[in-house]
Amino acid sequence: MSMSISEIAKHLKVSKSTVSLVINGKAEEGRISKASAQRIRDYIEEIGYKPNALAKSLATGKSRTIGLIVENIGDSFFGPIALHIEEYLRKHEYQVLYSSTMGDNKLAAEIVQTMLDKQVEGIILAPTDAMHDEVERMLKSKIPLILFDRKIPNLQTNYVGTNNYEASRLAVEHLLERGYKKIGMVTIDSQQPQMQDRLRAYRDVLAEHDCKEQVLYTSFLDKTHDPAKEMTKWLKKNPHIDALFFSTNYVCIAGLKAIRKLGQEHALGVITFDDLEVLELIRPQISCIRQPLEKIAQAAVQMLMEQLLDKDKPATEKIIKSKIQIRESSL
Amino acid sequence: MSMSISEIAKHLKVSKSTVSLVINGKAEEGRISKASAQRIRDYIEEIGYKPNALAKSLATGKSRTIGLIVENIGDSFFGPIALHIEEYLRKHEYQVLYSSTMGDNKLAAEIVQTMLDKQVEGIILAPTDAMHDEVERMLKSKIPLILFDRKIPNLQTNYVGTNNYEASRLAVEHLLERGYKKIGMVTIDSQQPQMQDRLRAYRDVLAEHDCKEQVLYTSFLDKTHDPAKEMTKWLKKNPHIDALFFSTNYVCIAGLKAIRKLGQEHALGVITFDDLEVLELIRPQISCIRQPLEKIAQAAVQMLMEQLLDKDKPATEKIIKSKIQIRESSL
DNA sequence: ATGAAAGCGCTAACAC
């Protein structure tokens, strides 16, 4: 273990506070003489002293750590978001304690508690389906909290997300304009509000055009089942479908596998929510709705910093618009 | 803020130590009467008391936090690895403080320091190119340390990785067997040992078969340059190349973009290090060397736990074998 | 069976 501040003080025959002031660059305002300050700095340098951040946090009440809770850090949406969140937080000298919920409420609640126990100063959270109570508790506790990607229905919270409904409308309308008549949608069997918005957009547009909807809800938590297989079966049963709208990245991957298996790549129109670097490698290249990941991360961090400065700041929402990226699969 | 242990003690008119013992399930060995113990438990339950983990850590010297330092958490290799590391660590009741180095040494050193300041109990690290000194310092400090993916040349450390050389040999030999004659390799201009091993395997195999090598070293850190463009140019200049071996996932993506641009998908044999869920969506489906991500994560965590138990345990290496996944691109 | 007291390493108000 490294030396402590009192050992340094003892060694130099000064008091702990003198050392502390110097270490924290408050030599001036603490009116420490140039000479002692330098002597202390030299010694610190010599022995390579590093303060114990835990002790400092306990004393100051500031941990300089924030918690990031996502669904799955290995995901192509959450991974890059996490990277950018980390980068923006670093500019404010915060570090990140992260966890993946894998969509599990119980786990999510545990994670939140552990993070609070560790005195994180704030939390950035992509909540699971049924976190209403947990989030409500957090709000009461006044811990700075930013939700992103999805929010909690009927709860006033800080939130950063994208225009799920409008962007999805554009996507479906685009398919209709391109002459597709029987548009199906594949989504997950989850109440996540962003997924509900995407679904609602699909339904509304089809209804407005007197088209019949055809939705496959694929299981989201069950790890044993193979969504690609399920979609293959579903597609076979619904041969009239001529285009598909996927609600999110992993659903899209599974869907594309199914389409490929059936050799329908060029027969079906496709557009998906979320971009993946590889969508343009596939033939035909897949059209998508691209969420601006870095901007979302940036907004979340900025909102958090504001909340940190004023814990009574009223909740804010920020919607970052996604852009439609038309590629070959929907021409 | 939640109540503290002394407030509870005061309220219940018992001493802090009594409360502490009960909280930590040591009522028995502390010989606390069933009655008081229950009274304390009830009150704790009632007010929803949660201990301050920071204070506990300071007192015990155990932070129950480990640091995970990767190159890029948004990457399709490191993201899933991070997920699994987190999951395995959770079983041991550890949380993860993470950071991405983006290949930057200076940043990496800073990150290490901040984590040490925060008293992480151990570090799992995918080091950058030139971290020799930093890692040496960590070894001296006796902080439990596990390297993975790459190691530091000439340094005895705990390490988990894959059989880069052998697996790469198999990949290149496979291409030769398939009748490809002019095999090129695309890798990054980095000294990372795992990349060097992959390159060396390629060279050795070609030399053994009296074939000429053709390697493109694409820039790894420069964010302004477009590797796909560079590869397109390189491929045009080297039209005799009939197959390619990519050294890692993101190089592969860039390479596939180039190949696609040139419309050479079916003319070139391709095999890459690292699997991506989408490689089987592309036509032709791309052959690869697949690293067992979960096993790597598991091994790293296990090794760390052993190190935690015995800080003087000699350094261990664990090589987890990758499997070649033959798909259409190399038939 | 329980309490008192010291200590983990640091900060900060105040005294001299």
Next chain:
DNA sequence: GTGTTAGCGCTTTCAT
């Protein structure tokens, strides 16, 4: 200019 002191919230030893 610098030292003293009292915490931050917890654990742990030792006395009773």
